[in-house]
Amino acid sequence: MQANASPSAWPAAVLFDRDGTIVVDVPYNGDPSLVEPVAGAAAALQRVRDAGLAVGIVTNQSGIARGLVSAEQVAAVNAEVERRLGPIDVWRLCPHAPGDGCPCRKPAPGMVLDAARSLGVPPARVVLIGDIGADVEAARAAGATGILVPTSVTRPEEIAAAQLVAGDLAEAVDLALTALDDRVPA
Numbered sequence: 643m644q645a646n647a648s649p650s651a652w653p654a655a656v657l658f659d660r661d662g663t664i665v666v667d668v669p670y671n672g673d674p675s676l677v678e679p680v681a682g683a684a685a686a687l688q689r690v691r692d693a694g695l696a697v698g699i700v701t702n703q704s705g706i707a708r709g710l711v712s713a714e715q716v717a718a719v720n721a722e723v724e725r726r727l728g729p730i731d732v733w734r735l736c737p738h739a740p741g742d743g744c745p746c747r748k749p750a751p752g753m754v755l756d757a758a759r760s761l762g763v764p765p766a767r768v769v770l771i772g773d774i775g776a777d778v779e780a781a782r783a784a785g786a787t788g789i790l791v792p793t794s795v796t797r798p799e800e801i802a803a804a805q806l807v808a809g810d811l812a813e814a815v816d817l818a819l820t821a822l823d824d825r826v827p828a
């Protein structure tokens with residue numbers, strides 16, 4: 643659909659936050675049966691694949707560090723996300739707590755940089771779609787582009803600070819695939 647086949651075309655990958663972005667946020671969820679995709683999520687991810695771009699998920703899961711959920715439970719939830727929403731090219735998960743000082747918990751850029759490296763694409767050709775300020779801050783810190791899709795929990799100052807804001811996932815993917823398409827980096 644989109645002329646993204648050229649190696650210089652922009653972007654090359656779209657990363658998504660998990661909770662509150664592509665699945666309904668169930669805090670510290672360890673139960674695959676509670677996975678509920680956000681309306682339009684499966685179609686949005688498929689449009690990214692159909693455009694020839696990689697799809698990834700970068701997710702903070704501090705419930706692991708807090709002892710509220712096991713790594714195995716989170717893995718089972720992630721498997722269910724993939725079963726419901728289709729294949730994901732790259733997953734990056736931060737199991738740490740906010741005070742741990744790790745390089746991966748958003749808004750730190752670690753997961754975005756690591757996902758880009760894993761996909762073999764420069765961070766400048768990565769878009770990250772998420773629902774809170776930490777998502778778009780992580781994108782910015784990595785040299786990627788963040789698109790905010792606010793929900794009822796998104797704070798007004800996070801919306802005001804975002805580079806790009808979309809009304810829903812479909813609009814965010816529109817932005818990623820078309821509106822930004824001419825921003826080919828030098």
Ligand SMILES: [Mg+2]
Pocket residue numbers: 659660661662663772773774
């Ligand atoms: Mg979220």
Ligand SMILES: [Zn+2]
Pocket residue numbers: 736737738744745746747
């Ligand atoms: Zn971490």
